[in-house]
Amino acid sequence: MPDELNVSNNPHYRPKPVSYDSTLPPDHIKVYSRTLFIGGVPLNMKEWDLANVLKPFAEVQSVILNNSRKHAFVKVYSRHEAENVLQNFNKDGALPLRTRWGVGFGPRDCCDYQHGYSIIPMHRLTDADKKWSVSAQWGGTSGQPLVTGIVFEEPDIIVGEGVSSKAISQKMPTDSGRNGPRSGKPLEHHHHHH
Incomplete structure (x- = not known):
């Protein structure tokens, strides 16, 4: 729902935990992902089906499905739910789906x-990133200023409302990041090896 509000009478209401980590380097922030990469998605599975199979573990906020590549990026409403999916979903391997962390925010x-x-x-956050971080409905800082060591959940980003550091970083060669996705093919930015 594009105009959905994170308010107490919404069944998707979630608190926004904010903390501070004194071990982070100066001028760095820490953001917990709410985005899951799901591989092995059968061709007949649709966005609604994915949301449905995850429902016992998490409420799905958005799904970006790439049927031809058999994968999806799924954002859930809170970090707690994302962790719940990773720990408990499909433990018996009954479904072909493989779940791991994806990046929803930041380079x-x-x-x-x-x-x-x-x-x-x-310094790597764009103006839009900074705005979303403090003003997002889900995730973000609930209005707390971005300062060294602040820790918060992945903020909602609004497509078409400014450029995100994640989108800019897509254009980087995948092998440049130490812990980024690895791929032998140029211009491929998918997390096959995680």
Whole structure:
């Protein structure tokens, strides 16, 4: 829902946990992903089907499905739900779906794909990133200013409302980031190897 509001009478209402990590380097922030990469999506599966199979574990906020590549990026409403999916979904392997962390916010090369968070130097945030971080309905800082060491959940970004550092970072060669996705093919920015 594009105009959905994170308010208490909405069943999707979620708190926005904000904390501070004194071990982060100066002028860096830490953002916990709410985005999951799902591989092995059968051709007949649609966005609605994915939201449905995840429903016992998480409420899905958005799905970007690439049927021809058999994968999807799924954003859920909170970090807690994302972790719940990774720990508990499809544990018996009954479905062909494989789930791991994806990046929803910030430059791809800042992401630790194993743990699903990004430590981002503030100079790499675009103006739109900064705006979304403090004003997002889901995720973000609930209006707290961006300062060294602040930790928050991936903020909603609004497509068409400014450029995001994630979108800029897509154009970078995938092998440049130490913990970024690896790919032998040029111009491929998919997380096949995580």
